[in-house]
Amino acid sequence: MIRFDNVSKRYQGTGDALRNLSFEVDRGEMVFLTGASGAGKSTLLRLIAHIEIPTRGQVFVDGVNVGRLSKRQVPAHRRQIGIVFQDNKLLADRSAFDNVALPLVIAGVSDREIPRRVRAALDQVGLLKKEKLLPGMLSTGEQQRIGIARAVVARPRLLIADEPTGNLDPWLSLEIMKLFGRFNQIGVTMLIATHDLNLLDKVRGRRLQLGNGELIDPATDALIF
Amino acid sequence: MARNKQHSPMNQLTRWGQLHYRNCRDTVFALADNPIATALTVAVIGIALALPGSLNIMIQNARNLAGSWESARDFSIYMVPGTDLAQAQSLAKELQADDDIAAIKLIAAESALLDFRESSGLGDVLDALGSNPLPHTLVVRPAETAEAAALADLADKLAARAEVDMVKIDTLWVERLNAILDFMNRVVVIASILLIAAVIIIVGNTIRLDIQNRRVEIEVLKLLGASDGFVRRPFLYVGLWYGFLGSMIALFLLVAGGWLLSSPLERLIGLYESDINLLGLDPQTIAAIVGGGVLSGWGGAWTAVSRHLAAIQPK
Numbered sequence: 170m171i172r173f174d175n176v177s178k179r180y181q182g183t184g185d186a187l188r189n190l191s192f193e194v195d196r197g198e199m200v201f202l203t204g205a206s207g208a209g210k211s212t213l214l215r216l217i218a219h220i221e222i223p224t225r226g227q228v229f230v231d232g233v234n235v236g237r238l239s240k241r242q243v244p245a246h247r248r249q250i251g252i253v254f255q256d257n258k259l260l261a262d263r264s265a266f267d268n269v270a271l272p273l274v275i276a277g278v279s280d281r282e283i284p285r286r287v288r289a290a291l292d293q294v295g296l297l298k299k300e301k302l303l304p305g306m307l308s309t310g311e312q313q314r315i316g317i318a319r320a321v322v323a324r325p326r327l328l329i330a331d332e333p334t335g336n337l338d339p340w341l342s343l344e345i346m347k348l349f350g351r352f353n354q355i356g357v358t359m360l361i362a363t364h365d366l367n368l369l370d371k372v373r374g375r376r377l378q379l380g381n382g383e384l385i386d387p388a389t390d391a392l393i394f
Numbered sequence: 395m396a397r398n399k400q401h402s403p404m405n406q407l408t409r410w411g412q413l414h415y416r417n418c419r420d421t422v423f424a425l426a427d428n429p430i431a432t433a434l435t436v437a438v439i440g441i442a443l444a445l446p447g448s449l450n451i452m453i454q455n456a457r458n459l460a461g462s463w464e465s466a467r468d469f470s471i472y473m474v475p476g477t478d479l480a481q482a483q484s485l486a487k488e489l490q491a492d493d494d495i496a497a498i499k500l501i502a503a504e505s506a507l508l509d510f511r512e513s514s515g516l517g518d519v520l521d522a523l524g525s526n527p528l529p530h531t532l533v534v535r536p537a538e539t540a541e542a543a544a545l546a547d548l549a550d551k552l553a554a555r556a557e558v559d560m561v562k563i564d565t566l567w568v569e570r571l572n573a574i575l576d577f578m579n580r581v582v583v584i585a586s587i588l589l590i591a592a593v594i595i596i597v598g599n600t601i602r603l604d605i606q607n608r609r610v611e612i613e614v615l616k617l618l619g620a621s622d623g624f625v626r627r628p629f630l631y632v633g634l635w636y637g638f639l640g641s642m643i644a645l646f647l648l649v650a651g652g653w654l655l656s657s658p659l660e661r662l663i664g665l666y667e668s669d670i671n672l673l674g675l676d677p678q679t680i681a682a683i684v685g686g687g688v689l690s691g692w693g694g695a696w697t698a699v700s701r702h703l704a705a706i707q708p709k
Contacts, residue, residue, distance in 0.1 A: 218617070220617070220709070244616075244619045244622075244624075245619065246619075247616075247619035248619030249619075250619075252617060252618075254617075258610075258613075258614045258617065260611055260614060271614070271615070271618055272618050272619065274416070275615065275620045276619075277409040277410075277412070279409075279412065280416075319618075
């Protein structure tokens with residue numbers, strides 16, 4: 170599903186964010202990217218979503234070389250991926266329902282179909298009753314769950330999440346990880362960046378540890394909660 | 395199979411129509427959410443569109459008035475007193491063949507005297523004269539295509555004939571009026587171009603500010619896979635609505651202005667014993683104002699969107 174071939178990313182002035190990174194993520198796998206702040210986790214996810222382009226090497230998603238996508242192909246590529254952002258990136262002037270509906274509106278799903286799918290996604294994250302509220306009226310954990318509902322509503326084959334539990338308490342963090350686990354069980358490939366090692370002790374999945382832009386321990390860790 | 399059905403041309407057309415309907419509807423609501431800002435922008439566009447519209451109507455009316463004065467191009471040929479009516483009729487027949495002449499009316503001396511007697515009330519004085527002092531007269535109406543110079547030549551030739559006493563012609567002031575109207579017409583064209591450019595700039599600047607205000611939303615949409623067309627479309631609809639609503643304001647201003655001016659103008663025209671009708675908004679002017687408004691609004695939005703949207707990329 171995802172393949173990195175000797176990928177490096179250099180930012181002007183700050184040096185290498187990633188160095189000769191090579192790994193693969195199979196379809197239906199759940200993989201956690203770990204590492205300290207600045208290790209390159211976010212950069213790696215941004216390369217997958219074509220928010221950044223590698224300085225060297227190639228990134229493949231579903232066999233497609235992401236770095237070679239033309240400007241016109243990028244939106245369709247992003248529509249295949251569900252993205253959960255650390256800061257949620259919810260639109261403050263739109264209700265929870267409207268925020269979750271955005272990927273469906275972008276994909277051109279019919280007006281009749283949208284409410285059914287949005288409510289199903291909100292139900293999955295346990296926020297069906299709060300569909301009319303603005304993000305500012307929701308707690309941090311609820312906002313994060315709205316962000317997750319938005320990421321899964323278009324039924325992506327791949328879901329990437331950048332520190333999805335960064336601002337949450339341990340109990341809510343575990344709830345969100347369980348939620349990801351449920352999506353993974355229905356076949357969604359997951360790549361989740363987190364620095365919360367305590368949390369990883371309680372969930373199942375493969376770990377890729379990054380340090381200074383390099384893969385420190387490419388070995389597979391099977392963890393069971 | 396289901397995927398094929400989703401990508402059928404009919405399905406894609408339905409989606410396309412649905413997206414446009416959604417954008418069209420949502421932009422109306424968005425404009426209604428900011429009534430004061432919308433009203434100000436629309437009012438400025440309306441005034442800008444009304445100016446060339448009003449100038450155009452003024453010129454049309456002036457042309458109409460000048461047209462009613464076309465009879466002023468008529469000239470009169472006074473025959474030498476005592477000339478036979480048959481000679482006058484022969485000259486009329488001869489002139490009728492000329493391409494520069496549209497119509498000729500022969501006023502016999504006896505008929506002219508009768509008219510004069512009735513209209514002047516000087517019957518006793520005329521009786522005292524003993525003979526008819528009035529000549530046979532030919533009133534010539536030149537063809538619309540006749541050039542002033544050709545008419546002047548014709549008048550000179552006619553004046554040189556033995557049976558013609560005098561030719562009275564005075565078309566110069568009408569020619570001058572037409573030249574002024576042609577000049578004003580050009581002024582309207584230039585003013586229209588400048589004011590449409592102003593509308594494009596006004597809409598472009600409003601949309602630019604709107605894009606800046608919605609920067610975060612645009613970034614999120616692009617992150618979620620929105621194409622440039624998807625992001626661009628609502629702004630184009632906003633520009634289109636600004637232009638359309640501005641043109642409605644312009645039409646309202648022109649109708650209201652026409653209504654306010656019609657009464658005193660009609661009184662003025664009445665004083666000159668003219669029966670011309672004032673011209674208002676004709677379908678061409680309405681179409682030009684609405685079409686110009688919509689196109690310039692859309693053009694302004696397109697200019698702003700092409701310049702500023704590409705610069706916003708997700709971070």
